[in-house]
Structure formats: structure tokens, C-alpha cells
Amino acid sequence: MHFKNSTFSRLACLALVCIMLAACAKRPTTEYTPLSESKGNSIAKQIDITKQGLTSWNDLAPALDNSIAFVSKKPASGIALQRDILTVTWGELRAGLLLMRNLLPQLDADPTLLGRHFRFIQITQDPKFTSYYEPAIEADLSPSSVYAYPIYAQPDDLQSVNLTQFHPRFKGQTLYYRIENGKVVPYFHREDIDSDKKLANKGLEIAWAKDPVDIFFLQVQGSGRLILPDGQEKHVLYAGKNGHQYVSLGRVMKEAGLLDPDNVSMQSIRDYLNKNPHKMQELLNTNPSYVFFRLADKGPIGAINQALTARVSLATDPQLLPLGGLLAFTVPLPEKGPEGAFRQGSPFTGIGLAQDTGGAIKGHRLDFFSGYGDEATWVAGHMNTPGSVWLMLPRIP
Template identity: 45%
Template sequence: MRLLPALSWATCLLLLATGCSRAARPPVTRPEEALVPVSHPLELSDDGDAETLRTAIAQSLSWLKAQSAEQRFVFGQRTVTAAEMRSALERLSARITTGLSPAELTRRVLEDFEWMEAAGGEDGTVLFTGYYEPLIEASLSQTGEYTTPIHGPPGDLLEIPLEPFAERFKAERLFGRLDGRRVVPYWTRAEIRGGKLAGQKLELAWAKDAVALFFLEVQGSGILRLPDGTERRVGYAASNGRPYRSIGSLLIQEGTIPREAMSMQALRTWLALNPAQCTRVLDFNESYVFFRFLEGASVGSLGRPVTPGRSIATDARLFPRGALAYIQTDRPVATADGQVTWKPLSRFVLNQDTGGAIRGAGRVDVFWGRGPEAELAAGMMKQKGRLLFLVPRSPQAR
């Protein structure tokens, strides 16, 4: 069942009739609350290919091998060590073979893992969106055509992990700068655009289109196409620490774009038709991303490459990093006549990224890679669905 972001009365009644609704509750703030027993059964069936699943598992294993064997990962009321996570994923990877049927893959997964379900947001549901690698026009030098700087991280930007101060701040970081002896918030997008970083020689490259660069920031990584046709990949290096504010929500509130019509494609179209409004609208989001050049594939928050269709981003404060998960929702697909249809999406994924807008137990971002299909999925996905995490079984249970 495809659920729209804004539920109609008819949809609400349908949910009540089918028993799918959950009582409203306070937002989840602790990892022990983020995963709960499965609310009602579902059939796990993977619609992807074996090779991409093996690739994504290999990236989690590469990261896990660099962690202490005793590092602990919280799966709701259960705690699992890095050694246990690594062992279970290694066994599974060795048993994933080309041509494996979805039913046999599920059977092999469940021999070594048991499932728990995400508690969801305040309404108990999980909202799925997508992200991708945009391609933008840029130059390594400033010209009359390429005028918008793409900045690397500034030297005066402070990144302060808060977990050493209190356990409740696990995975939280504070970004700021020194003003005398005080740490104060870093410059906003508007202040940076106004020249607060001028003279520091932080420019990695120069973009042709400020709006295209803005959406590159939202995605977190992407590809620069240079005037000679060559490409350079850039990825997230740091941010100014300001909270992410959705420009889509701003235009909905102003009545400019109807909520039901909102998408990345709708935003791009409106901004192109209203260039005089671009600066005001983009500056509404005070968050600003600094980049670095990448020599290989796009990397997630684990510092490892993310796999299209197999890597997801969740709230790092609540869900175990690098863990095996399962998603069930819908994705958009373009038809031959240029229309968009929706098809079910159900597959095993790896939790390998996070993001400033991905907050709470009811948010998941799916990575789609690059190209038109990836852009479509990233721009239009706003679907409700289910998120499960697969917890390594104890040796006795196996």
C-alpha cells in the first residue's frame, strides 16, 4: 500500500480498518527505544541482485574490522559486539551466491539473524526518501561563467564530539568557531555567501549554477563536470553545524507549491522560473556543507563507499551503524511515455550513512547512485513503509 505524506481521511480510515495505525507517542530519543518487536508479520523478499548485496556487506565488514572487537552496538533491548556483527555478516556473505532465489536468500539470512522493527516517528510510521549523486557543471578556476565557490572546510571551524561530556549525547557533534574564549555558532549560509570566508583560499572549484550547488549540498556528494569534459567527484567534508531547514517546507507554507506536488523536480522548476527569489529561498536553509575531493566512489558516514540501492542513511544516534537491515516501501519508475509509476521496493540493505535531515526513528534515506533513474527516485520518494534491523543470533540460538 502506497501512503501519501499527507494522509487523507479515507486513508486514515483504511489504516484503522486494517489495524496498521499506531498510537501517537513522544519521539524516540534513546537507541534502546528505537527498535521494538515486529508489530505484525511480513514476508521478507529481496528484489535486488546478489552482487550488490555482497558489495554492501563487504563495505560494512571493512569498517567493522577497524573497530574494537568489544565495541557494542545497541539493537533496541539487545546489545551486540563488533566481533559478533562481523562474524554474522561474514557467514552471510560467504553464503550469498549468484542466482540465489529471494526465498532461499531470506532463509539463509534468518539462520544467522533475527529481526526487530523500527519504532517509527511520532505517528509510529517510517518515512522513506532517497538521495543520489548529482552531476553539476564546474571549473577549477573562477571565470565569468563559473562564479559560485565550492568551499573546502575552513581552518577556524571547530568540530566538538559531545559524547565525552555525557552518554546521552552519543553521536552528537557541535560545530562552531572561537570568538575570544567563547565557542559560538559558525557563520550561516547567508553570511558565508556574503563573504565571511573570503581571502582564506578555500575554493576547491567554482560552480556555474548556485541552485545546482545547493542541491549538491543536500545530497552530500556528487560529481563536478569540468569544461574539458573530465569529472571530479566531491564528498562531504564538514558542515557549519546550523540546523537543516527545508526550502520545500518554506514554499509549501507560503502557498507557492502545493504539498502534494512538492518534489525536488518541482523545487528546481520553481527556482528556475523565479530567479529573483533564489537567494532568499536558499538562505532560508542556514546549513552549509564544505566538500573535499574524492579519488574513488562516494563514501558514507562510515568512511566507506556506499552502494546504490543497498546503502541507507538513518539517525546515527538511534540505529546501529554498519548493520544489516530490511526495507519495504515503494519507489518511482519512469515509463516509456515519460510518466511516473510506482513499484514495490523490498530488499536487504546496510546502514552505512546518516544526514542532517535524517532524524528520529521514523526516517530512512535510500542511496540510488547517479543518473536519471537515481535522480527520479531521489527527487520523488516520500513514501511510508517498514524498516527492520537484522540482529545477529546468539550462538545458542543458531
């Protein structure tokens, strides 16, 4: 990118302010605890791949291949994770994925091979699991009185800069902005875009939906499917974001007394908005974060630029669990009780792959990709629970 000197100076000053604010924030310490081989074996014996929709360990091969393709493009000696007591290279991640790939044919008969071949590194700060899914929304590629709410492509005037170049304390942080009258200003937030129509009639509309709440949840999930009037389906994939902080609508509504504190879910949020349409846009605007999309024939695609696998792919904070990493996890799955009421299911232990990220996925929070369909929607709408997670690394001979 090339800027006029005055614009670049303003950008540098703005970045410096951001750095000073970040320096004042204390990053929580995350501990990693290596487990003994016997404890690793105990975890391996508990793994139930049937709860992940798999019939054999061999069914994990395509998902593993996706992670292998991602980490194989990284320098083997490069650092994938360096935090607290743990340093992991991309080469070590790749070796672990290849080892797991080779072990798959033997694991149906003897899952304890995992304990003998892998080190299990536990995340000890009480990881919390939420879930996301691939939503389906009714939409059309042309506007009408029925399909009146636009889904936008990423605007050309949305700019970003990696702040690492200004100070190492800002490693991995990005500033999103636009230029207005020669000045660097934050990009439009949700109210600007949806209420004040700042992006309307600029040729950015890639589709139009029936329901603005559908678009909101599509943005929360990051990708989805458009169900067109003739029954055809079109994938919409994440293209970019406006850079504003994500604010949980469920938390806002709970704190305002609009939702039962014991029943905050995607379903309860949607139900309230449907019954109170006069409050809908004002409530949606409390989340200034906005996501832009692109049309595609395949999806969904994770942060590793590979297809996600239902109940295997996890969105993680790469500063805690590196992208492409092999994981084991234990978490209860939400279940439907009598008359469709939510109830917490029994915990199950599965194999996961860190294949995605998310604006709200920071620290010890993980997002479980539940897939597509009614059951996936139910799980994603109700999972919000503590769990356990272990990073799996190959044993050093």
C-alpha cells in the same frame, strides 16, 4: 585542542546551556519487535534483488565487504547499539555480515536460508524513506564569468567539540563554533557565507559552479561529481559542516504556498527557483546549514569511509540502526507516469546496509542511496514515503 582559560570557560558554559535545553526535550520511544522464524522466511521470500540492479545475490559481496571492513575495526565486545529492549555489539554485527557473505552463493537457489540463519528485528514506528543520489554539476577549477559560484573547502577556523565529555545526556552530540574576539560564537550560516561573502578570497575555493542551486543540492546530497569544461569528471566529497540545523527548503516553500502540497520534489523546487531568480537566494538562505567539500578521484564515500553502493547503501540514524548493520527493507520506488508525471510504484523488498548518515536523518527516517544518473535523480527527487525495515542479526545457536 588548547584554549585560554577564559575561552574554555565560555565554551563550558555554552555547552551547559545546550545540555539543559536537551534535557527538556523528550526523546521518542522506538520499539523493536523480534519476528518469528516463519515471518522472517516470509520476508526473505519477498526479496527482489533485481529491483536493486543486481543479477545475483553474489553481487552483494563488495558492499558487504565494505561493511565488514568498517565493523572489523571496532572492539568485538563494544556496544554498537543500546536502545530500548535491544543491545547489539560490534562483534554480533560482524558475525552477521560474515554469515551473509558466506551464504551468498546459496541464496539464488534458496533465499529462505535467511530466515533460518537470521533474526529479523522490526522497527515498529513506521519508518519513512527519502532518497539521495550522486549529482553531477557543471563546474571548473578556476573562476570565470560562466563559473562564478564557489564550492568551499572546510575553513581552518571552524572548530568542534564533542559534548559527551560535559554530560552523558549529550552523548554523540557535537558543538560547532568559531572564536571571535576571544568569544565562542556559532559558525557562519548560509546567509553569511553566500550573501555576505564571509569566506570569499581566503583560499578556500576548490571549484566554481555555473549554478548556485546546483551547489545547494550538492550540499543536500553530501557528495557529487563535477563535470569540467573539457568533459573530465572530478569527485567532490563531504569534508565538514557548519553545525547549523538543517531546514528543508521544500517544507519552507510548501508552507509559504509556493509549491503544490502534492508536488513537493527536488524537481519542483528547482523549477520554481529557475522561474523566480529574484527570490532564489532568499529562499536558499532559509536553510542555515552549510556543507564543505574536498576534491577526490573516487566516490561517493559514506560515513563508514567506504564506497556507497546504489540501491543497497542506506543512510540511517546510528542511534536507531547501527552503522555497518545488515537490513531488509520494503519501500515503493517512484516511477514516471504518462508525460513524465510522478506516480508511486509498487513496493519491493530488498537487502540494505547502513553505511551512511545525514544531518536530516534522525530517528526512524532512512535515506535510500539511488546512485548516479537520470533515473537515480528521479528516484531521489520523488521518494518520500513510509516503508518497513528490519535489522538482521545472526541467530544464537
